[in-house]
Amino acid sequence: MPDATTTVESLKGEIRRFAAARGWEPYHTPKNLTMALASEVGELCDVFRWLTPEESQAAPADPQTREAVADELADIANILFLLSVHTGIDLSDAIQAKMTKNAIKYPPPAQTPGADGTDERPRGDAGKSPTA
Numbered sequence: 001m002p003d004a005t006t007t008v009e010s011l012k013g014e015i016r017r018f019a020a021a022r023g024w025e026p027y028h029t030p031k032n033l034t035m036a037l038a039s040e041v042g043e044l045c046d047v048f049r050w051l052t053p054e055e056s057q058a059a060p061a062d063p064q065t066r067e068a069v070a071d072e073l074a075d076i077a078n079i080l081f082l083l084s085v086h087t088g089i090d091l092s093d094a095i096q097a098k099m100t101k102n103a104i105k106y107p108p109p110a111q112t113p114g115a116d117g118t119d120e121r122p123r124g125d126a127g128k129s130p131t132a
């Protein structure tokens, strides 16, 4: 099931059926899922903790580390899909809407006020992560 041929809807359906078959849905409140998401992100952080930037870039070449990263990415994605299901928020729509907002909030450098040296105003959020 490569990304190129797998839909978000099919993945959401698969994790939802997995949870339903185990009777887990009553526990899948937005609060619980958000806590679980944070925990899984923590597990991913643990894989890379204490590595230098260069070591972290090379880490996925190691089969054991690659599997650990893949496992945590899958855990994170599955919980994200469940959050989408249980909040009724269409993930693809949300991503597109946020990308549109980010494109306005974080214009390419050539379009950033002050980038050409003619505008001395502070650059505001220009240096922050677009996911913030």
Ligand SMILES: [Mg+2]
Residues within 6 Å of the ligand: 040, 043, 071, 072, 075
């Ligand atoms: Mg995990």
